[in-house]
Amino acid sequence: xxxxxxAALIAAAxxxxxxxxxxxxxxxxxxxxxxxxxxxxxxxxxxxxxxxIIAWQRHPADKIGLLFTLTGxxxxxxxxxxxxxxxxxxxxxxxxxxxxxxxxxxxxxxxYGKLRxxxxxxxxxxxxxxxxxxxxxxxLFWNPRATGCSAACPANLLLIDDSPRxxxxxxxxxTLLSFPVTAAVIALIVVHWRRSRGYARRAMNALIWVSIPVxxxxxxxxxxxxxxxxxxxxxxxxxxxxxxAAPPVAYLAAAMTARRARGAVSSALVSMEPGPHxxxxxDALARALGDPALQLAARTxxxxxxxxxxxxxxxxxxxxxxxxxxxxxxxxxxxLVHDAELRHEPELIRVAxxxxxxxxxxxxxxxxxxxxLDQVRASRARIxxxxxxxxxxxxxxxxxxxxxxxxxxxxxxxxARDRAAGADPDLEALLESASKEARAAIAELRELARGIxxxxxxxxxxxxxxxxxxxxxxxxxxxxxVPAGRFPAQVEATAYFVVSEALANVAKHAQASAAVxxxxxxxxxxxxxxxDDGVGGAQAGSGxxxxxxxxxVASVGGSLTVHSPPGGGTRLQAVIPCx
Amino acid sequence: xxxxxxxxxxxxxxxxxxxARLILExxxxxxxxxxxxxxxxxxAAATSPQLVLLDIQLPDTxxxxxxxRLTAAQGQPGGRGQPGPVIVLTSTREASDYGxxxxxxxxAGFLPKDQLSARALxxxxxxxxxxxxxx
Numbered sequence: 099x100x101x102x103x104x105a106a107l108i109a110a111a112x113x114x115x116x117x118x119x120x121x122x123x124x125x126x127x128x129x130x131x132x133x134x135x136x137x138x139x140x141x142x143x144x145x146x147x148x149x150x151i152i153a154w155q156r157h158p159a160d161k162i163g164l165l166f167t168l169t170g171x172x173x174x175x176x177x178x179x180x181x182x183x184x185x186x187x188x189x190x191x192x193x194x195x196x197x198x199x200x201x202x203x204x205x206x207x208x209x210y211g212k213l214r215x216x217x218x219x220x221x222x223x224x225x226x227x228x229x230x231x232x233x234x235x236x237x238l239f240w241n242p243r244a245t246g247c248s249a250a251c252p253a254n255l256l257l258i259d260d261s262p263r264x265x266x267x268x269x270x271x272x273t274l275l276s277f278p279v280t281a282a283v284i285a286l287i288v289v290h291w292r293r294s295r296g297y298a299r300r301a302m303n304a305l306i307w308v309s310i311p312v313x314x315x316x317x318x319x320x321x322x323x324x325x326x327x328x329x330x331x332x333x334x335x336x337x338x339x340x341x342x343a344a345p346p347v348a349y350l351a352a353a354m355t356a357r358r359a360r361g362a363v364s365s366a367l368v369s370m371e372p373g374p375h376x377x378x379x380x381d382a383l384a385r386a387l388g389d390p391a392l393q394l395a396a397r398t399x400x401x402x403x404x405x406x407x408x409x410x411x412x413x414x415x416x417x418x419x420x421x422x423x424x425x426x427x428x429x430x431x432x433x434l435v436h437d438a439e440l441r442h443e444p445e446l447i448r449v450a451x452x453x454x455x456x457x458x459x460x461x462x463x464x465x466x467x468x469x470x471l472d473q474v475r476a477s478r479a480r481i482x483x484x485x486x487x488x489x490x491x492x493x494x495x496x497x498x499x500x501x502x503x504x505x506x507x508x509x510x511x512x513x514a515r516d517r518a519a520g521a522d523p524d525l526e527a528l529l530e531s532a533s534k535e536a537r538a539a540i541a542e543l544r545e546l547a548r549g550i551x552x553x554x555x556x557x558x559x560x561x562x563x564x565x566x567x568x569x570x571x572x573x574x575x576x577x578x579x580v581p582a583g584r585f586p587a588q589v590e591a592t593a594y595f596v597v598s599e600a601l602a603n604v605a606k607h608a609q610a611s612a613a614v615x616x617x618x619x620x621x622x623x624x625x626x627x628x629x630d631d632g633v634g635g636a637q638a639g640s641g642x643x644x645x646x647x648x649x650x651v652a653s654v655g656g657s658l659t660v661h662s663p664p665g666g667g668t669r670l671q672a673v674i675p676c677x
Numbered sequence: 678x679x680x681x682x683x684x685x686x687x688x689x690x691x692x693x694x695x696x697a698r699l700i701l702e703x704x705x706x707x708x709x710x711x712x713x714x715x716x717x718x719x720x721a722a723a724t725s726p727q728l729v730l731l732d733i734q735l736p737d738t739x740x741x742x743x744x745x746r747l748t749a750a751q752g753q754p755g756g757r758g759q760p761g762p763v764i765v766l767t768s769t770r771e772a773s774d775y776g777x778x779x780x781x782x783x784x785a786g787f788l789p790k791d792q793l794s795a796r797a798l799x800x801x802x803x804x805x806x807x808x809x810x811x812x
Contacts, residue, residue, distance in 0.1 A: 497769045497770060498734070498769075502692075503692070504791075505769050506696055508791045537791055552774075553775075554773065557774065557778060
């Protein structure tokens with residue numbers, strides 16, 4: 099808003115309020131009005147003029163500020179009655195109900211100062227015309243000096259014919275016809291309210307609450323003209339005007355709500371976890387902006403269409419009526435699609451867009467980190483898998499190569515020994531010892547190969563492999579519940595190494611008398627448990643075999659826990675995802 | 678001493694086949710050799726061996742599969758009609774490396790390669806001992 103215009107408006111408002119007070123007390127005719135009325139009239143005037151300036155400043159493009167201002171001055175005009183001169187006296191009488199015309203306009207143009215359609219314009223025009231014409235028509239026939247007003251009464255410049263009867267009849271008829279005009283205004287307000295959606299709904303709710311006292315008061319004023327309500331004169335004419343301050347008060351309250359909504363946007367986002375999922379961000383913004391249909395849509399690089407947080411395609415070129423787009427300041431393309439009424443709250447949208455940009459950027463960075471983490475996890479799994487494959491190959495090569503040759507050699511020695519038998523005892527003894535050596539070499543190589551990779555695991559799966567482990571274990575070990583089926587090689591190998599390492603630890607450290615191995619397949623994962631009744635106190639610290647085992651389990655996305663209180667035995671549990 | 682006219686040695690390792698042939702021939706067998714599962718099927722159909730010494734690891738398939746095919750083609754050993762061969766599986770590995778697969782196969786037994794001898798094979802044939810692993 100232009101600072102000069104603002105200064106002029108403020109100066110005019112202050113001058114008018116002062117002027118009104120001065121006329122009441124200095125020029126007051128036929129004596130100062132009742133103090134209660136002075137308070138009511140001043141409050142109403144100040145409320146409209148002040149709110150007009152604030153609204154003008156808040157929404158310079160909207161007409162709502164102008165409407166408040168005009169209503170304020172329209173309210174001021176009848177108070178000129180107190181100036182003891184014919185011109186202001188006549189103006190005050192002629193414009194006695196102008197403010198009611200303004201109030202109708204304000205109600206139908208709520209909340210942004212714009213009339214919505216033809217019906218609005220017609221009703222507003224009729225309402226203005228009626229409220230201007232009816233007092234003027236009545237005043238044409240009213241001679242104040244002839245109706246009880248003393249000689250001090252100023253002249254009515256509108257007077258064309260002194261006819262108390264016409265004056266009274268016109269007054270009665272126009273008053274009666276005022277009811278349907280007021281009813282038309284109220285009916286349209288209700289229609290507007292029922293049609294309002296989203297953000298505008300809040301403002302329209304406020305208007306409904308405001309319309310009740312204002313319309314009620316105007317109706318009572320009209321009724322007082324046709325029915326004798328003089329018992330309530332103080333209430334009607336002195337306190338009643340205060341009800342007219344409801345619209346500016348409601349408007350100011352809504353302005354404060356909008357200010358709070360800005361705070362709500364920030365706090366809604368601050369209270370969220372860092373890097374919220376876009377759907378949660380959308381929900382928070384929708385609540386803060388009072389727009390349940392709010393969409394947060396983004397377009398990935400190269401994609402043709404925007405997609406919202408529910409995965410639906412959003413066509414920005416053909417949005418439903420009443421929706422508008424605010425682009426976000428993010429590296430990727432992202433927009434908010436929101437209630438078009440929110441364009442009247444640019445500051446609110448700016449805050450929401452900034453917050454959404456920040457949160458999206460955060461989410462993007464987190465997604466990037468997640469992708470890297472996934473890549474690292476996948477590469478770790480691949481490395482372990484490649485290691486396993488390499489061990490399998492080594493084991494096979496040992497058997498197919500060196501072991502095979504040793505076996506053949508051993509057979510050859512055996513045949514030679516058999517042929518030497520009886521013929522050459524010395525040679526037979528020599529060949530017998532060579533044969534023993536060869537067999538020992540074969541046995542050692544076999545153990546070595548088994549340590550590199552257990553062939554039984556590849557051949558028969560977990561059940562047979564664990565059975566073989568248990569049979570070789572020096573501690574009495576019971577096997578419970580090993581599933582007979584086959585699993586992915588990585589899962590089998592990991593479970594096998596858990597049992598193998600655990601049983602080796604039992605034999606080496608636990609001083610246990612018994613151990614139990616349990617493997618269960620449950621809800622897409624393999625649960626491996628090895629427990630013993632030994633001394634406990636096992637630690638999964640770095641450098642221990644257990645730490646290496648934990649790494650191995652983690653490589654397939656599983657977890658390893660060790661429960662080993664001193665003196666309470668050891669329980670090793672591994673959970674291995676099993677797709 | 679009874680003699681068994683035919684034995685089939687199935688192994689892709691030529692050196693082992695040569696020594697197995699020596700051992701078997703010295704025990705009175707007429708020996709045929711096969712290097713792969715496919716060759717084994719052809720040789721078995723041609724010679725109807727009484728004994729098959731069958732390596733578990735073969736280049737084209739494994740011994741369990743070959744044993745299954747041979748018995749399916751020729752009937753169970755000891756069953757009616759044409760008697761099937763007595764199949765002895767061999768490997769450079771130990772029996773325990775194959776878990777329950779050996780017991781589940783139609784083979785009469787298992788012999789680690791380094792323990793191959795005429796006497797051990799006779800254990801299977803003479804006693805008809807299907808479970809008789811040599812000590």
